[in-house]
Amino acid sequence: MAGAVAPKRQDTRKFFENLSGAGKSIAVLTSGGDAQGMNAAVRAVVRMGIYVGAKVYFIHEGYQGMVDGGDNIKEATWESVSSMLQVGGTVIGSARCKEFRSHEGRLKAAHNLVQRSITNLCVIGGDGSLTGANLFREEWSGLLDELVQQGLIDKEAACSNSELHIVGMVGSIDNDFCGTDMTIGTDSALHRIIEVVDAIMTTAQRYLALVSALACGADWVFIPEMPPEDGWEDSMCQKLSEVTTVSEGAGFKALLTEELVVRCLGFDTRVTILGHVQRGGTPSAFDRILASRMGVEAVLALLEASATTPACVVSLVGNQAVRLPLMECVQMTQEVQKAMDEKKFEEAVRLRGRSFENNLTTYRLLSYRNADSELPNSSFNVAVLNVGAPAAGMNAAVRSAVRVGITEGHKMFAVSDGFEGFYKGHIKEIKWGDVGGWTGQGGSLLGTKRTLPGKHLEKIAEQIKIHNINALLVIGGFEAYVGLLELSAARDKYNEFCVPMVMVPATVSNNIPGSDLSIGSDTALNAITDTCDRIKQSASGTKRRVFIIETMGGYCGYLATVGGLAAGADTVYIYEEPFDIRDLQANVEHLTQKMKTSIQRGIVLRNENSNENFTTDFIYQLYTEEGRGVFDCRKNILGHMQQGGAPSPFDRNFGTKIAAKAIQWITRTLKESYKGGRVFANSEDTACLLGMRRRALVFQPVSQLRDETDFVHRIPKEQWWLKLRPLMKILAKYKTSYDVSDSGQLEHVTRVRPKETNTSAAI
Numbered sequence: 049m050a051g052a053v054a055p056k057r058q059d060t061r062k063f064f065e066n067l068s069g070a071g072k073s074i075a076v077l078t079s080g081g082d083a084q085g086m087n088a089a090v091r092a093v094v095r096m097g098i099y100v101g102a103k104v105y106f107i108h109e110g111y112q113g114m115v116d117g118g119d120n121i122k123e124a125t126w127e128s129v130s131s132m133l134q135v136g137g138t139v140i141g142s143a144r145c146k147e148f149r150s151h152e153g154r155l156k157a158a159h160n161l162v163q164r165s166i167t168n169l170c171v172i173g174g175d176g177s178l179t180g181a182n183l184f185r186e187e188w189s190g191l192l193d194e195l196v197q198q199g200l201i202d203k204e205a206a207c208s209n210s211e212l213h214i215v216g217m218v219g220s221i222d223n224d225f226c227g228t229d230m231t232i233g234t235d236s237a238l239h240r241i242i243e244v245v246d247a248i249m250t251t252a253q254r255y256l257a258l259v260s261a262l263a264c265g266a267d268w269v270f271i272p273e274m275p276p277e278d279g280w281e282d283s284m285c286q287k288l289s290e291v292t293t294v295s296e297g298a299g300f301k302a303l304l305t306e307e308l309v310v311r312c313l314g315f316d317t318r319v320t321i322l323g324h325v326q327r328g329g330t331p332s333a334f335d336r337i338l339a340s341r342m343g344v345e346a347v348l349a350l351l352e353a354s355a356t357t358p359a360c361v362v363s364l365v366g367n368q369a370v371r372l373p374l375m376e377c378v379q380m381t382q383e384v385q386k387a388m389d390e391k392k393f394e395e396a397v398r399l400r401g402r403s404f405e406n407n408l409t410t411y412r413l414l415s416y417r418n419a420d421s422e423l424p425n426s427s428f429n430v431a432v433l434n435v436g437a438p439a440a441g442m443n444a445a446v447r448s449a450v451r452v453g454i455t456e457g458h459k460m461f462a463v464s465d466g467f468e469g470f471y472k473g474h475i476k477e478i479k480w481g482d483v484g485g486w487t488g489q490g491g492s493l494l495g496t497k498r499t500l501p502g503k504h505l506e507k508i509a510e511q512i513k514i515h516n517i518n519a520l521l522v523i524g525g526f527e528a529y530v531g532l533l534e535l536s537a538a539r540d541k542y543n544e545f546c547v548p549m550v551m552v553p554a555t556v557s558n559n560i561p562g563s564d565l566s567i568g569s570d571t572a573l574n575a576i577t578d579t580c581d582r583i584k585q586s587a588s589g590t591k592r593r594v595f596i597i598e599t600m601g602g603y604c605g606y607l608a609t610v611g612g613l614a615a616g617a618d619t620v621y622i623y624e625e626p627f628d629i630r631d632l633q634a635n636v637e638h639l640t641q642k643m644k645t646s647i648q649r650g651i652v653l654r655n656e657n658s659n660e661n662f663t664t665d666f667i668y669q670l671y672t673e674e675g676r677g678v679f680d681c682r683k684n685i686l687g688h689m690q691q692g693g694a695p696s697p698f699d700r701n702f703g704t705k706i707a708a709k710a711i712q713w714i715t716r717t718l719k720e721s722y723k724g725g726r727v728f729a730n731s732e733d734t735a736c737l738l739g740m741r742r743r744a745l746v747f748q749p750v751s752q753l754r755d756e757t758d759f760v761h762r763i764p765k766e767q768w769w770l771k772l773r774p775l776m777k778i779l780a781k782y783k784t785s786y787d788v789s790d791s792g793q794l795e796h797v798t799r800v801r802p803k804e805t806n807t808s809a810a811i
């Protein structure tokens with residue numbers, strides 16, 4: 049069943065070599081409020097544009113620069129976007145521009161573009177900026193006619209510039225643009241918020257308020273879409289013990305809330321208005337990756353655009369790149385605003401899209417504790433355990449599971465120290481209050497061990513019997529997966545294992561078959577990116593230095609590759625992409641060439657198990673020797689810092705949502721398998737892994753994942769993120785082949801969402 053992974057070669061792939069940008073000019077601008085990650089997007093557009101042979105222009109100061117022209121529109125070079133990946137805000141400047149709202153202003157802008165033969169425009173901004181872009185494109189031919197009439201351009205120029213292609217990227221911390229799950233800047237803003245809110249009361253934008261409420265386990269959240277019901281003052285005061293999150297525009301003032309809390313509870317209360325804190329700091333790993341992926345997508349979309357394709361927005365739905373017609377997104381966004389203005393809150397939530405709605409549902413589920421008498425009583429006992437190495441976000445998952453389980457009427461049991469604690473009988477009932485404050489804590493509060501259940505089946509079966517456990521939720525990494533396989537394989541022998549079992553992946557390595565992502569890997573990525581930033585900074589002032597950095601991940605190159613993309617690495621060595629001495633030589637040569645330019649730094653990442661003999665020391669020594677006189681080297685082994693630390697907002701939310709879904713599955717499966725007064729579940733589909741696949745959370749029988757697994761190296765045989773490697777190489781100035789068969793197809797903003805099924809659910 050196991051074996052080395054041979055990289056698969058399929059001939060059905062579509063490569064973008066056929067898409068040339070020669071003779072085309074692309075301009076990129078950032079507009080509206082700045083957002084973290086905008087720079088990463090600009091960098092990706094510029095480099096990808098240059099890579100495909102196009103001319104790329106910066107437009108400084110957003111639409112103002114486009115209207116004013118002159119020096120505001122400047123050709124970009126490869127080096128001009130160096131070292132901006134880690135910088136907050138927008139390096140090319142953004143502004144609000146009144147003139148662009150007028151026809152006159154847009155006429156001037158069109159003139160400036162035509163003079164430079166720019167007919168491809170990439171706009172990074174919020175809904176206002178994209179609405180403006182849409183209007184500009186609609187007016188384009190009319191504007192050209194006017195310019196001809198006024199004698200500002202000749203007919204020929206009008207003819208050769210007759211098509212304006214526009215691609216938008218949503219860069220806005222508010223995440224309030226319809227059609228997109230995550231916008232550039234939202235994740236960084238969430239980072240800032242949880243830094244502050246982990247302990248205090250706050251006000252923030254409504255999406256941010258909601259997601260950060262999930263991330264912090266806030267007791268109360270005020271957002272415009274969910275106005276409080278009559279009597280909210282009493283019920284809030286009744287339960288308020290921790291934090292309240294208030295969104296801007298929630299219809300009443302944060303101060304009012306403060307006064308109320310002080311008056312009714314006598315709590316010492318402070319209101320902290322986050323304001324611009326949300327925009328500060330460096331972009332998170334997620335935002336850099338999102339922006340880099342979207343920037344490359346934007347260029348592809350521009351190259352593929354024709355007279356008949358509408359202006360589009362590139363975005364990510366789940367883990368998948370998609371293109372959406374700009375006009376549909378704008379319309380939908382305006383409808384939400386209208387619904388809000390008319391106080392049709394349910395309608396607004398529905399229009400916001402499934403992701404927002406799901407967050408809201410999960411938040412409601414976890415925060416309102418009903419009186420015990422109001423809860424159903426299922427009479428089922430559900431056990432929760434952590435297995436494998438600790439991963440940030442495990443505790444958020446446990447909290448969510450315990451609370452959702454209690455809400456569904458189950459008795460929840462916590463098992464300490466994984467399968468080891470299980471066979472030793474370290475099992476205790478866990479209550480609603482026991483998991484308070486767990487969301488933001490790193491490590492595993494339950495205790496976790498790598499022990500597999502295989503050798504202790506009999507004792508585990510006995511414990512299941514003693515405690516009358518009717519279902520299992522395992523939160524963990526590769527050992528959790530193998531453990532579940534062992535338990536389900538032993539069902540013939542032990543009736544006790546004939547209960548619903550589900551695992552959710554939680555490991556920094558992100559090496560679990562059946563899931564694109566696992567809980568904990570985002571936190572680890574941020575640790576890697578932060579450290580790389582510091583390392584880069586340590587070298588500022590020092591010229592010609594190359595850092596060799598070793599990351600964790602076992603044989604899985606996810607952390608190294610995706611961390612490398614976020615940190616702007618020159619080369620990333622991983623096990624999945626074998627390399628030999630010729631590659632090493634080419635990489636050293638590449639850095640030598642780079643040192644001749646104005647960018648005199650390099651970062652090389654190496655996954656810990658990428659090659660038995662080409663160790664980190666070896667690579668360090670090789671680079672040192674070969675680079676002698678050109679650059680010097682330093683090495684750094686990141687080690688366990690990648691496993692620790694407070695969970696990132698993404699891991700908190702992901703852990704919270706996925707565990708809630710897992711418990712809902714347990715409830716359904718328990719009902720289905722309860723016959724003749726007992727639970728009996730022994731079919732394949734009652735031992736599942738809940739994973740994120742592309743854009744949905746999917747339940748997959750663990751037995752069916754066997755074939756997808758390389759058990760020797762503990763990785764899935766197919767890994768989606770390998771597709772990001774060419775992207776990383778292109779951005780580091782390597783020539784490579786880039787498979788674009790998976791790049792976004794034009795889709796529509798859906799009003800009616802597909803029904804959730806038993807085996808899959810929206811994220």
Ligand code: ADP
Pocket residue numbers: 079080081111143144145146147148149150173174175176177178179180181183220
């Ligand atoms: P955001 O893009 O972050 O939502 P704004 O709403 O301030 O920020 O829009 C940024 C800029 O986009 C405005 O200053 C203006 O130049 C342009 N813009 C916004 N809305 C329109 C519109 N309806 N028509 C033309 N231009 C617009």
Ligand code: ADP
Pocket residue numbers: 229230259334337364365366367368403404407565570610698701702742811
């Ligand atoms: P929402 O709360 O709006 O559902 P999430 O916080 O769940 O959003 O995350 C947004 C989406 O971004 C996720 O659905 C996931 O698919 C995607 N995503 C997260 N991390 C990564 C990553 N490292 N690489 C690619 N996609 C990611």
